[in-house]
Amino acid sequence: MVLLPEVILEAVNVEFAFPGGARALKGVSLQIFQSKKTAIIGPNGAGKTTLFQHFNGILRPDGGKIRFAGRDISYQHASLLNLRKNVGLVFQDPDTQLFAGNVQQEISFGPLNLGLSKEEVRCRVEQVMSALEIEELKDKPTHYLSYGMKKRVALAAVLAMQPLVLICDEPTSWLDSRQTRRIVDFFQKINGQGVTIIFSTHDVDLAYTWADYIYVMKEGAVIESGAPENIFQNEALLKEAELTRPWLVDIGQILKKMGYLPRETSLPRTKEELYHNLMDGVCPR
Amino acid sequence: MLRIDQFAYENRLRSVHPAEKFSYAVLTLTICLVASRPLISLAIILVMGGSIVLQAGIPPKFYIKLMLVPMVFLLVGVLTVALQVSRVSLPLLWGLTVWNLNAGVTAASLGLAANLFLKSLGAVSCLYFLALTTPVLEIIWVMKKAKVPTLFLELMLLVYRFIFVLMETASKIYISQASRHGYASLKASYSSIAWLAANLFAKSYCHARQLFAALLARCYQEELKVLEMPYSLSRKNIAMVALFELALLVLAWRTGVGAAA
Ligand SMILES: Nc1ncnc2c1ncn2[C@@H]1O[C@H](COP(=O)(O)OP(=O)(O)OP(=O)(O)O)[C@@H](O)[C@H]1O
Ligand SMILES: [Mg+2]
Numbered sequence: 001m002v003l004l005p006e007v008i009l010e011a012v013n014v015e016f017a018f019p020g021g022a023r024a025l026k027g028v029s030l031q032i033f034q035s036k037k038t039a040i041i042g043p044n045g046a047g048k049t050t051l052f053q054h055f056n057g058i059l060r061p062d063g064g065k066i067r068f069a070g071r072d073i074s075y076q077h078a079s080l081l082n083l084r085k086n087v088g089l090v091f092q093d094p095d096t097q098l099f100a101g102n103v104q105q106e107i108s109f110g111p112l113n114l115g116l117s118k119e120e121v122r123c124r125v126e127q128v129m130s131a132l133e134i135e136e137l138k139d140k141p142t143h144y145l146s147y148g149m150k151k152r153v154a155l156a157a158v159l160a161m162q163p164l165v166l167i168c169d170e171p172t173s174w175l176d177s178r179q180t181r182r183i184v185d186f187f188q189k190i191n192g193q194g195v196t197i198i199f200s201t202h203d204v205d206l207a208y209t210w211a212d213y214i215y216v217m218k219e220g221a222v223i224e225s226g227a228p229e230n231i232f233q234n235e236a237l238l239k240e241a242e243l244t245r246p247w248l249v250d251i252g253q254i255l256k257k258m259g260y261l262p263r264e265t266s267l268p269r270t271k272e273e274l275y276h277n278l279m280d281g282v283c284p285r
Numbered sequence: 286m287l288r289i290d291q292f293a294y295e296n297r298l299r300s301v302h303p304a305e306k307f308s309y310a311v312l313t314l315t316i317c318l319v320a321s322r323p324l325i326s327l328a329i330i331l332v333m334g335g336s337i338v339l340q341a342g343i344p345p346k347f348y349i350k351l352m353l354v355p356m357v358f359l360l361v362g363v364l365t366v367a368l369q370v371s372r373v374s375l376p377l378l379w380g381l382t383v384w385n386l387n388a389g390v391t392a393a394s395l396g397l398a399a400n401l402f403l404k405s406l407g408a409v410s411c412l413y414f415l416a417l418t419t420p421v422l423e424i425i426w427v428m429k430k431a432k433v434p435t436l437f438l439e440l441m442l443l444v445y446r447f448i449f450v451l452m453e454t455a456s457k458i459y460i461s462q463a464s465r466h467g468y469a470s471l472k473a474s475y476s477s478i479a480w481l482a483a484n485l486f487a488k489s490y491c492h493a494r495q496l497f498a499a500l501l502a503r504c505y506q507e508e509l510k511v512l513e514m515p516y517s518l519s520r521k522n523i524a525m526v527a528l529f530e531l532a533l534l535v536l537a538w539r540t541g542v543g544a545a546a
Contacts, residue, residue, distance in 0.1 A: 053498065056502055058498045058501055058502055081504050081506070084501070084502060084503070084504050085504060088502075088503075089502045091495070091499050091502070093495075095450060095453075095492075096492060096495035096496050096498075096499050097496070097499040098446075099442075099443065099446055099496060099499075099500065099509070100422075100442075100509075100511050101420065101421070101422030101442070101445075101446075102422065104512060105422075105511035105512055105514075106511070108510075108511050108512035109503055109505075109509070109510065109511050110503040110504065112510040112511065112512070113503060113504035113505060113506060113510060114504060118512065121512060122512065125512065139294075140294075141290075141294060141420065141422075143446070143449040143450075143453075144291070144294075157503065158502075158503065161503065161504075
């Protein structure tokens, strides 16, 4: 018997059109499992950002509903506050998120809104700043930071609220490879502590290596979902969603064809796994 | 504008309590305007200049350039005050008579003009001191402590933040237009500028809405709460400010408050 992980967030047939008339979501249904890492991928304009803004009640569906922890979300003031406390959303463009004068104050905004004491807030601010290596920016005004730094500050500002579910809209775009690595490691750490992570990305290698589960969106609908190795070996799907293949899938398939990896093993998910399989004289795990 | 803001974050008086800098600037400004004595204005210009260049470490060249900005407007204004035109004969120091019209400067008008000129420069130097040594956020913080209404202060904060967003957006659009020869000819420049203005408005509106959404996402409830910075007051600074203001007052009193003007 398989124990299914619990569904923490769920979109049921969500329809949404912007006032301008563009139908951004056309009946989206998907489930987010607790303590898992879910990637949402798809071309520009697929509706990823719009969906994320539904998950913490910024946008309200025209049809269908959003469920959190087994209940339909209510759009009353108090329940929205509670939802936003538990579901943190990091915006795609950090400039739309940052408003305060300096980095420290920016990060303190969310926790202060939760009604925490000043000491507690100060403590949380210090914690996330050191975790994301931005302590030296603490007194800097946000408008003198580089884009990548702003990105990290925006993330820190949400993390300081310690949400149960962290939604990141393209967390690694514009970051250098070291910072990308750091953020991924950091996500890994909080995920290990039980935080559910949802992220959108155009980086197929990141989605392949790191996500537990993937939803592929296109033109306002979910067109496929599944484990990364299934998604990225589905040629027709990759073509339809205009996705490239992760390099590990490419290499894995070639090595299999050439006989360096046995045909019946699953493809390596990480660089380390690939080396391992090759070195170990090809034993399946 | 941008450079001033940068200096506000990186000057040698950065760590001084903002309330001390604020009261130094505002008290001196008040005395300068109320006393209205050339001697006092002159003293204020010199002392503020000294504070800005020697204490805060602002490059003198930059400061002189800043002082030249109001100078242009001032000279025009002051000239019209100094110049007198009249039908009756005036005790002209210098002037000419055309037909039966006398035009020129008198001792009184010259004195008035000089006083106005120095008073304005003195006031401007006080404001420059504040702008160059104290970030806008800290000025807002001081005003909050002084019980200025929160709504007003939050507006100030957002306006300040938006100035930068607007400038960044404008420069991005400008660069993208210029790189496609949008400013190659005069005609192209006109249409590019028109586009820039229209786009800037649309983008800023979008930006404002998204910022509001992002604030909501972090549980915003009618007040922008952020951690306050820990500052400590320095007795020495307070004493120095008090002494200086006192000295100015004594000087003003000795030369007769508001007698002229
Ligand atoms: N504020 C808005 N007003 C009107 N239409 C919008 C607005 N925001 C997005 N749209 C439209 O909604 C659709 C979905 O946009 P969305 O931003 O959700 O896509 P996305 O998957 O996040 O794309 P990207 O990968 O570029 O971030 C697009 O067709 C877009 O043009
Ligand atoms: Mg998006």
